[in-house]
Amino acid sequence: MAAMMGTLRTGPASDRPDLLAVPVRDALATWSHAAEVLVAPIDPDLADTAAFCAAYEVGLDVSANCVVVAGKREGGLRYAACLVLATTRADVNGVVRRLLDVRKASFAPMDTAVAETGMEYGGITPIGLPAGWPVLVDEAVAGTPMVIIGSGIRRSKIALPGKVLADLPGARVITGLGMPAAPAA
DSSP states (O other): OOEEETTEEEEEGGGOGGGSOHHHHHHHTTOTTGGGOEEEEOOGGGOSHHHHHHHHTOOGGGBEEEEEEEEEETTEEEEEEEEEETTEEEOIIIIIHHHHTOSOEEEOOHHHHHHHHTSOTTOOOSTTOOTTOOEEEEHHHHTOSSEEEEOSSTTEEEEEOGGGGGGSTTEEEETTOEEEOOOOO
């Protein structure tokens, strides 16, 4: 099952384990939706969303960003992954803060996000995250017929039906998680 999204040629992730981070490969080995996951190689210098979408002619409205958020409660850190369309930004200090039940939530530092997930910065994906992490999926992402997400590494992207993301371990589909992005200055 191959498909085109923009100029991106995808194929079954099961055929290209070399294009997946180890935690992603491990998660796909047991996930009931693994057969629906496609992967495509990309130039790692174009992994950041805006550059990727422009280079591969993929709309921001079908590209989702996965951000790692952290908050403290009773001396402990709580992490969550938030998946929002590239046309929006995660409501970290509203929706996410309340869902994590913390006083303040913020984006996890890059080195922390990389160390905690075992994935490359710019490629972090909701597939294969540490056990127990909430995976907060904006309802717009879940409603996208085919969405592009990270693969855990910068040199590839995953395409899959948005609705299957609701079946990831710890996943919750959240209304209002993605807020309109601020206009570029």
